[in-house]
Amino acid sequence: MPIRFLQYGLIIVPAVLYMLMLPLDNEAVYTLYIIIALGLSVWKDSTRSSTQQWLLLLAEILWSCWLIASYGPVLLFLALSVLYVYIYRLEGSRRWLMLAIQLISSNVALGWYYSVSQAPQPASTTVNPTTTTLFSAETTAMVLGNLLLLITAALSWQGSRTASSRGQLEQVYDELRSKHYELQEARAQLLLFTKQLEGAAQAEERIRISRQLHDDIGHRLIRTKMMSEAALLTLPRDTEQGTEMVRQIRDQLATSMEDMRSTLHKLQPDSYASEAYDLDRLLEEVGRDTGVKTNYEVHGPSHALYPSIQIVLFKNAKEAMTNALRHGNASSITVELVFRNQEVSMSVRNDGKINPRSSKGSGIGQEGMRLRTQTVGGTLEIQSAYPYTVITRIPITNQMDIL
Known part of the structure; x- marks a missing residue:
């Protein structure tokens, strides 16, 4: 134009x-x-x-x-x-x-x-201007x-x-731009195909797990139920034989619980316990958001814990740190995790002032920590003397019983 x-x-x-x-x-x-x-x-x-x-x-x-x-x-x-x-x-x-x-x-x-x-000019010897x-x-x-x-x-x-x-x-x-649109379309198709492939893999895994639950654990539980009925009839007549049958029932239940634990671990993501309920990450976030000095210590031969125990420790630590910041105005918080042969204990200490209400143990948060700990067979101890410390002890001898 x-x-x-x-x-x-x-x-x-x-x-x-x-x-x-x-x-x-x-x-x-x-x-x-x-x-x-x-x-x-x-x-x-x-x-x-x-x-x-x-x-x-x-x-x-x-x-x-x-x-x-x-x-x-x-x-x-x-x-x-x-x-x-x-x-x-x-x-x-x-x-x-x-x-x-x-x-x-x-x-x-x-x-x-x-x-x-x-115009035409006549012949002349002179130059015409x-x-x-x-x-x-x-x-x-x-x-x-x-x-x-x-x-x-x-x-x-x-x-x-x-x-x-x-x-x-x-x-x-x-x-x-055309290639970009083509790449976007190919990416969308690839994501759709990935989701379909993931769905098919999950469906196949569910079928496998359901068969395992039905064939192995289900049959073992039925056999355990029958052995329990037999033990009830045997114990009054023959104590020794009945006791032996009870031991066999216990072993059958232990094996079933171990199979159940393995199956549940396959169902949940690998980062479920290590990331979602990571005490180290919790301390890092608290220190970054509030400016409080934090310290994390681990003692003893550490090993993997059941998700139920990790959740209790994580929530108790979070509640204890919240109370230290809200009621005690703490400037430093230390979380100490100790692994022993029969239990794991977690101590949350802070240098804040003592809250009289907290020392009486009547807070809703403390009651929630106590109930969570008792659910997994543990105990909660509060030391009101300086430094204010909340100790959570959980037995780990028979972890399969509290899965």
């Missing part, structure tokens, strides 16, 4: 200025010539055939040269209109061939105009006209290269 505006402007503006500046004997004919030039330009823009465009470009060049020969070098600006167009639209040798044709035609038209405008002036004007017009055409051609060529580079960049951008 900007090319067309400049093209039509280079035809209309010089033509109108020439009409206003120079008197014309026949303005109607001149106007008709300008309309023909505009018609050729519009016709060239509307056609889609490359051959017709080539012929119409030649026709525009020849017509503009005829106008130059008829009305003078002022209408040389009309030639810039067609030059600007073919420099942008044509490529390779055709562009420079068209420029050569226009340069030759324009110089011929200028020469024709000045040869016609020069009028002839010298006309020769000087003709030379000046040709030099300036050629410079104008060449400069316009150079600027148009540079502009066409810039436009071509911009077009190539836009094309590359469109291709990249």
Whole structure:
């Protein structure tokens, strides 16, 4: 669209200025010539055939040269209109061939105009000043006209290269955007396929676990139930044999609980206990959010705990630290985890002031810690003397019994 505006402007503006500046004997004919030039330009823009465009470009060049020969070098600006167009639209040798044709035609038209405008003079040995002036004007017009055409051609060529580079960049951008959309679609399809594959794997794993529960644990529990009924009948008559049967029942239950524990561990994520209920991470978050100095210590041969025990320790530690910050205004908190052969104990100490209400043990938070600890068979101890300490002790001898 900007090319067309400049093209039509280079035809209309010089033509109108020439009409206003120079008197014309026949303005109607001149106007008709300008309309023909505009018609050729519009016709060239509307056609889609490359051959017709080539012929119409030649026709525009020849017509503009005829106008130059008829009305003078002022209408040389009309030639810039067609030059600007073919420099942008044509490529390779055709562009420079068209420029050569226009340069030759324009110089011929200028020469024709000045040869016609020069009136015939009688033979004389003296030099006519009028002839010298006309020769000087003709030379000046040709030099300036050629410079104008060449400069316009150079600027148009540079502009066409810039436009071509911009077009190539836009094309590359469109291709990249298209590839981006394709990658997004492929990613969505891959995610969908991954979810489907994960769902199929989970369904297969559920089927396997249900079969294991039914075939192994279910049958073992049925056998244990039958042995329990037999033991109830045997104990009154034969204590020794009945006791042996009870021991066998205990071993069967222990094996069933171990199988149940293994199955549950396969169902839950690996990071369930190590990440969701990590005491070290809890202390780090508390220290970062409140600015309190925290310390975490582990003593004894540490080993994996059941999720139920980890949850109790984590929630008790969180409640104890909350109380230390809210009621004791503590500046440092220490969590000490001690592993022993038959129990694990956790001590939460802080250097805050003693809360009388907390020392009586009547807080809702402390009661919640006590109930959680008793659920897994442990005990809760509160030492109100400085430093204020909350101790959670949980037995780990028979962990399968409190799974």
